[in-house]
Amino acid sequence: MILDHLLARAASRLAAAGSPSPRLDAEVLLCHALGVDRTWLYTWGDRQAPSIERARFEALVAARAQGRPIAYLTGEREFWGLALATSPHTLIPRPDTECLVEAALARAAAPEGRLLDLGTGTGAIALAFASERPGWSVLGVDIRPEAVGLAVHNATRLGIANAAFRESDWFAALTDDECFDLIVSNPPYIAADDPHLAQGDVRFEPHSALVAADGGLFDLRHLVREAGRHLLPGGWLMLEHGFEQAEAVRGVFEAAGYVEVASRVDLGGHARVSLGRRVDDETGAERP
Ligand SMILES: C[S@@+](CC[C@H](N)C(=O)[O-])C[C@H]1O[C@@H](n2cnc3c(N)ncnc32)[C@H](O)[C@@H]1O
DSSP, X not given: OBHHHHHHHHHHHHHHTTOSSHHHHXXXXXXXXXXXXXXXXXHSTTSBOOHHHHHHHHHHHHHHXXXXXXXXXXXXXXXXTEEEEOOTTSOOOOGGGHHHHHHHHHTOOSSSOEEEEESOTTTHHHHHHHHHOTTSEEEEEESOHXXXXXXXXXXXXXTOOSEEEEEOSTTXXXXXXXXXXXXXXXXXXXXXXXXXXXXXXXXXXXXXXHBOTGGGTHHHHHHHHHXXXXXXXXXXXXXXXXXXXXXXXXXXXXXXXXXXXXXXXXXXXXXXXXXXXXXXXXXSOOOO
């Protein structure tokens, strides 16, 4: 069977299985099975499919038809223009999270500084920021050792030398004197009874990356309360959250004494990142 026909057949199978992007899925999986890019596929679609690659492709299509995320099947997802290895031990990076990277970069005008990324997963936020600010020192932490290993692997294969990674339950593995200009996080923030957990890719992602107690706010509250001890005076804390959580999260920032508390909207117009600045303990003044 020629590649074009194989593709068309797979696309209709994936459409029947409910994929929202069946043709694209089929193309990405066929490219992965053949080890080629999509330009090659568009150019050589009239070639016969080699049998080993065809069997590999059929297996990938079958897994996708069961709902398995494309990024887990190919082992890769692009974020901030960086090709990141993915694994079922952590979240697949989402384009929405680029809003948090943009917010962090906007507060990182100095040529040098320190950024902490809590719950780093693939290292997406830490590596995107580190790639844009080579003079900064970036630390990413995650409670899951597999995620830490994945982030280290991504840093190595991307040649990003100013980011390090450590296993830690939020701030637990940090020493008291480890302080940062910026602390960022995309923590778990989905309520355990949220119906979205039974839909799409999230069905296959670990609950440890997604779900938080107290209607999704438990970890967000914890991070706001604890971050002050590791923020330099005048430093910023920035958190991604659900689109209905902005008001609650800003309230937690304000109750904890942060100033200049605000939210940022993503490309869809939803407030998905909230931030606040730590005032100087001694003088009550903000750092210039
Ligand atoms: C929503 S995912 C974000 C992953 C990545 N930062 C991103 O944006 O793609 C949340 C991450 O937080 C980690 N995590 C959950 N609880 C944690 C804890 N108590 N301490 C540190 N990391 C935690 C999870 O393992 C997961 O990798």
